[in-house]
Amino acid sequence: MTEKEPILRTGFAERLCHWLMVACFIPVALSGLSWFFPSLSWLSGVLGTPQLARVLHPFLGVLVFILLAFMFARFAHHNVLVKSDRLWFRNVKAVVLNTPAAHKLRIGKYNAGQKVLFWLIMLAIAALLASGLVIWRRYFSGYFPIPVIRLALLLHAMAGIGLVLLIAGHVYLAIWVRGSISGMLTGYVSRAWARHHHDRWYDEIAGAGKSDGRRR
Numbered sequence: 001m002t003e004k005e006p007i008l009r010t011g012f013a014e015r016l017c018h019w020l021m022v023a024c025f026i027p028v029a030l031s032g033l034s035w036f037f038p039s040l041s042w043l044s045g046v047l048g049t050p051q052l053a054r055v056l057h058p059f060l061g062v063l064v065f066i067l068l069a070f071m072f073a074r075f076a077h078h079n080v081l082v083k084s085d086r087l088w089f090r091n092v093k094a095v096v097l098n099t100p101a102a103h104k105l106r107i108g109k110y111n112a113g114q115k116v117l118f119w120l121i122m123l124a125i126a127a128l129l130a131s132g133l134v135i136w137r138r139y140f141s142g143y144f145p146i147p148v149i150r151l152a153l154l155l156h157a158m159a160g161i162g163l164v165l166l167i168a169g170h171v172y173l174a175i176w177v178r179g180s181i182s183g184m185l186t187g188y189v190s191r192a193w194a195r196h197h198h199d200r201w202y203d204e205i206a207g208a209g210k211s212d213g214r215r216r
Contacts, residue, residue: 006188021067085112124163131156
């Protein structure tokens with residue numbers, strides 16, 4: 001591994017799944033917001049007519065869940081909180097202000113903030129699926145009493161708004177940390193980026209590269 005050689009951070013299958021999820025999530029979120037806020041009713045036009053939006057919204061929502069389930073299977077083991085993550089939590093201010101102390105936190109492939117965001121997103125999508133099935137009038141709502149449907153509607157709205165806010169935060173952080181979006185487009189990041197933002201992960205990758213070199 002040379003100094004100029006980029007590091008593979010995200011494989012093709014994961015990147016494809018990520019961008020498919022983005023393409024599906026945007027119309028689902030916009031159509032959902034159009035029903036939650038009457039002043040935004042015009043957003044339902046993103047899926048055609050309001051009637052068509054009500055048909056497509058749940059199907060696309062299920063597709064978003066399936067794609068996130070795939071990403072869960074691929075990324076969950078990288079997002080388990082470990083003891084060294086306490087260092088990140090104790091230095092959140094340094095991370096936000098991007099001071100030198102923020103780059104000596106022994107961060108793995110994902111930092112503690114990214115891990116928390118990951119689990120909150122997965123919790124929100126699980127709540128959306130469960131509540132969405134209950135209120136899916138065409139197929140399932142007839143099996144549930146009215147009080148349960150009302151509670152499911154409340155949970156669906158809360159989880160939906162929460163997921164939109166979480167995704168918005170995810171997008172903001174991806175823009176804020178230069179190189180993150182290009183890394184998710186190409187799959188590769190520079191060695192300097194890896195050292196700067198995920199020092200422990202870089203050491204693991206570099207160590208594995210040296211071991212392979214010695215074996216060869």
